[in-house]
Amino acid sequence: MESLVRLSFYCFAAATIAFVASAACYLAYAIGRVRLRQTALATSAGTTLVAHEASLEPAPLGIGRFATLLAWFGVAFQAASILFRTLAGGRLPLSNMYEFSCTFVLLAGVVYLLFERWYGVRQLGAIVLPLVVGMCAYIWLLPADLREVNALIPALQNRPLMTVHVSMAILAYATFAVAFAAAVLFLVANRWQVAWLPSPDLLDDLGYRAVTIGFPAMAMVLILGSVWAYRAWGTYWQWDPKETAALFTWLIYGVYLHTRSLRGWRGSRSAVILLVAFAAVVFTYFGNYVFGGLHAYGGV
Amino acid sequence: MTHASVQQRATQPRALPEIVVDRVWRFFCSVRAAVVEIAILAVLVLAGTLRGSSVPQSIADILPITAPVIDGWYAWDVFRSLPFAGILTLLAVAIAVCTINRAPGIWQAIAHPSVSTTHGFLRNAETSAVFAARIPPHAFAGQLETALRSKSYRVLSEERNGEIHLYADRWRFSRLATFPFHLALIMILAGGIVGATWGFRENEFYIPEGSVRELGHGTGLDVRLDDFSEVYREDGTALAYRSDITVMRDGQPIESGSMTVNNPLTFGNIVFYQSGFGQAVALKIEDSAGQVLFDDALPLGPFQSKLNPDAPAARMDLLPAGVALSVVAPDEDPANAPQLDTLQLRLGEMLFMIRPLGGESPITEPVGATVRQGDSIKLGDLSLTFVRERRFSVLQVASNPGIPLFIAASVLLVGGLAVTFYFPHRRVRGIVSTTNDGSLARLAPIARRDWSARRVFEGLVIEIGRQLGASSELHINEPASSATGSGQSVRPSF
Numbered sequence: 190m191e192s193l194v195r196l197s198f199y200c201f202a203a204a205t206i207a208f209v210a211s212a213a214c215y216l217a218y219a220i221g222r223v224r225l226r227q228t229a230l231a232t233s234a235g236t237t238l239v240a241h242e243a244s245l246e247p248a249p250l251g252i253g254r255f256a257t258l259l260a261w262f263g264v265a266f267q268a269a270s271i272l273f274r275t276l277a278g279g280r281l282p283l284s285n286m287y288e289f290s291c292t293f294v295l296l297a298g299v300v301y302l303l304f305e306r307w308y309g310v311r312q313l314g315a316i317v318l319p320l321v322v323g324m325c326a327y328i329w330l331l332p333a334d335l336r337e338v339n340a341l342i343p344a345l346q347n348r349p350l351m352t353v354h355v356s357m358a359i360l361a362y363a364t365f366a367v368a369f370a371a372a373v374l375f376l377v378a379n380r381w382q383v384a385w386l387p388s389p390d391l392l393d394d395l396g397y398r399a400v401t402i403g404f405p406a407m408a409m410v411l412i413l414g415s416v417w418a419y420r421a422w423g424t425y426w427q428w429d430p431k432e433t434a435a436l437f438t439w440l441i442y443g444v445y446l447h448t449r450s451l452r453g454w455r456g457s458r459s460a461v462i463l464l465v466a467f468a469a470v471v472f473t474y475f476g477n478y479v480f481g482g483l484h485a486y487g488g489v
Numbered sequence: 490m491t492h493a494s495v496q497q498r499a500t501q502p503r504a505l506p507e508i509v510v511d512r513v514w515r516f517f518c519s520v521r522a523a524v525v526e527i528a529i530l531a532v533l534v535l536a537g538t539l540r541g542s543s544v545p546q547s548i549a550d551i552l553p554i555t556a557p558v559i560d561g562w563y564a565w566d567v568f569r570s571l572p573f574a575g576i577l578t579l580l581a582v583a584i585a586v587c588t589i590n591r592a593p594g595i596w597q598a599i600a601h602p603s604v605s606t607t608h609g610f611l612r613n614a615e616t617s618a619v620f621a622a623r624i625p626p627h628a629f630a631g632q633l634e635t636a637l638r639s640k641s642y643r644v645l646s647e648e649r650n651g652e653i654h655l656y657a658d659r660w661r662f663s664r665l666a667t668f669p670f671h672l673a674l675i676m677i678l679a680g681g682i683v684g685a686t687w688g689f690r691e692n693e694f695y696i697p698e699g700s701v702r703e704l705g706h707g708t709g710l711d712v713r714l715d716d717f718s719e720v721y722r723e724d725g726t727a728l729a730y731r732s733d734i735t736v737m738r739d740g741q742p743i744e745s746g747s748m749t750v751n752n753p754l755t756f757g758n759i760v761f762y763q764s765g766f767g768q769a770v771a772l773k774i775e776d777s778a779g780q781v782l783f784d785d786a787l788p789l790g791p792f793q794s795k796l797n798p799d800a801p802a803a804r805m806d807l808l809p810a811g812v813a814l815s816v817v818a819p820d821e822d823p824a825n826a827p828q829l830d831t832l833q834l835r836l837g838e839m840l841f842m843i844r845p846l847g848g849e850s851p852i853t854e855p856v857g858a859t860v861r862q863g864d865s866i867k868l869g870d871l872s873l874t875f876v877r878e879r880r881f882s883v884l885q886v887a888s889n890p891g892i893p894l895f896i897a898a899s900v901l902l903v904g905g906l907a908v909t910f911y912f913p914h915r916r917v918r919g920i921v922s923t924t925n926d927g928s929l930a931r932l933a934p935i936a937r938r939d940w941s942a943r944r945v946f947e948g949l950v951i952e953i954g955r956q957l958g959a960s961s962e963l964h965i966n967e968p969a970s971s972a973t974g975s976g977q978s979v980r981p982s983f
Contacts, residue, residue: 342726343727343728398941405903412899416899420753422885423762433534433538447527448520453937
């Protein structure tokens with residue numbers, strides 16, 4: 190078992206390297222390249238004037254393709270990491286912040302790459318991949334003893350519900366990360382009119398599509414969490430801080446959907462709501478550090 | 490000579506109740522109000538969530554001036570407060586009223602949509618398609634209808650001023666999915682009210698091994714804990730906590746069963762959950778006349794003794810004897826704060842102490858002694874026997890008739906969301922006109938600032954063009970330039 194755990198960690202290390210390289214390429218691809226032009230003018234006095242002009246141009250397509258390839262490498266390594274840890278523990282790694290974050294990194298990568306393929310938008314990676322790298326850094330900073338595979342405490346011994354409930358949470362967070370990236374890119378594209386960025390309409394739609402996956406997934410998190418709470422604690426709603434933080438997040442995305450569908454909000458206003466909503470996701474994700482309550486065992 | 494007269498319609502002033510009802514109705518139907526209500530609910534949920542954290546205290550530490558507000562925040566039980574109940578009620582009523590209000594319009598759009606459109610709508614649409622054919626308009630419209638129907642679109646048509654207007658849509662019934670979704674939200678609230686009104690919940694139901702406790706809540710049931718066991722893995726971590734209980738009525742066993750964490754025991758509509766466990770002490774207490782005052786087990790744990798706050802302890806009032814009994818067990822973790830342990834009890838020993846209770850107590854000062862398991866001792870007039878150590882189990886017992894409502898609501902909620910998001914109502918309008926050499930059809934989707942709908946329409950246009958073999962072109966108006974009418978034409982390759 191120890192060798193599998195070690196192998197899993199080595200794969201995670203390899204995934205981190207691939208994601209860092211991929212994020213750098215995506216950033217270079219999205220920002221473009223600076224081209225310096227030098228113009229020499231001969232004057233009637235016989236002197237030469239030299240003028241320098243800098244302009245931003247689209248990055249070569251190759252760097253974007255390379256970024257995608259590296260991201261797929263990262264996903265493959267992270268999938269292997271999760272597989273080895275699953276084999277070591279006999280269950281999906283979802284029981285503490287180390288395992289939860291490792292699985293989140295995998296799903297965020299997969300969800301992003303699927304959206305990249307569906308919409309043909311590589312520039313989104315310049316936001317999502319740095320987020321993934323940030324999560325990798327967070328995992329590296331967690332106490333080393335969390336890397337060990339521990340047996341489940343009695344409260345968590347409901348594998349079907351734990352697997353579906355926690356996986357849904359990770360899926361929701363991953364799609365919300367993509368929606369957040371679309372919102373950020375929308376605001377950039379809308380503000381600076383960068384020619385090689387995707388059209389604002391497309392980004393607006395992409396963010397909405399991501400939320401149409403994340404919002405039902407978050408609803409499933411709340412429902413399955415309630416079902417589990419009913420089996421384990423005897424009540425389907427306890428007003429536990431983690432529960433209510435998830436409800437808060439779901440409500441904000443509910444506001445986003447209602448303003449969009451019933452009041453026709455699009456564009457900047459919707460994008461700003463997505464930014465606020467993602468702040469709620471971060472608050473819910475890392476809430477274990479400041480909350481007590483019944484989800485405390487899921488903390489670090 | 491033509492005479493024109495304007496006849497002013499007689500309008501009666503509306504009565505005050507009618508005006509009030511109308512305004513209240515419009516308030517509940519207002520999307521803006523609903524969004525504000527959801528936002529207020531979200532803020533209250535955030536306030537309640539942070540109340541369970543150290544965040545408010547951190548704010549008070551950084552800004553001491555906020556300390557009184559922070560104290561009030563910690564003291565305010567948001568989720569049981571009037572504002573929270575009020576906003577939930579407001580939202581529930583708004584959902585109900587808004588749903589009723591929207592129902593006729595949605596049904597109209599599903600069953601009887603308006604077919605006719607205008608050239609202006611088609612010309613200014615962000616995306617439109619033009620098809621030309623050398624056949625009469627009726628025949629061309631028929632071909633278009635067949636092509637649209639082959640893609641699962643319902644097609645309605647009507648003739649106006651020599652032109653044929655088309656309306657096609659797909660997944661129209663998905664518009665109804667908003668009703669189960671919003672109904673589910675009301676049902677969840679209703680489930681909570683039903684559970685709180687007609688159910689009961691016992692969070693800390695203590696039973697020592699071998700003891701019988703009355704369940705109460707009008708059930709007429711008693712519960713006996715037959716056995717409690719803890720199972721540990723080789724590495725010392727807990728694997729399972731298990732209680733074996735017997736449910737009794739009038740002293741007669743009805744049903745026996747076991748429960749562990751995550752595997753509750755259901756008896757009728759009552760569910761028993763494993764919640765906790767601890768140490769208990771089996772005692773027998775007799776008065777000076779030999780009358781047995783207590784012969785049962787007492788759970789240790791809920792009470793803290795000043796003699797050793799770390800140790801499991803219990804307190805019990807013996808009213809007939811006019812004394813209160815305290816029991817303190819040995820410290821389970823002697824390494825933790827050893828300076829607090831003034832008793833230094835060894836395994837198998839416990840401290841028993843009686844204190845005066847009420848004005849007619851036979852003792853004036855506390856009397857206590859350390860007793861070994863199996864020994865008896867005299868405390869004042871009382872004879873006390875420390876029979877043995879036992880375990881006790883803490884159960885949660887709940888009966889919640891709102892659960893079926895919650896389950897049904899969950900299905901409706903997820904189903905409603907899935908249909909709304911993944912089967913959106915797609916609509917296309919069009920006009921088929923006569924031209925010099927045949928017919929011209931212009932189609933456009935109802936998809937303002939909807940990139941996905943435009944993409945679906947573009948796919949549909951390519952498919953229609955392939956089926957008809959007619960010359961066609963796709964016209965895309967960029968949103969910013971649509972006002973000027975400029976756009977770009979794309980000739981799809983079929």
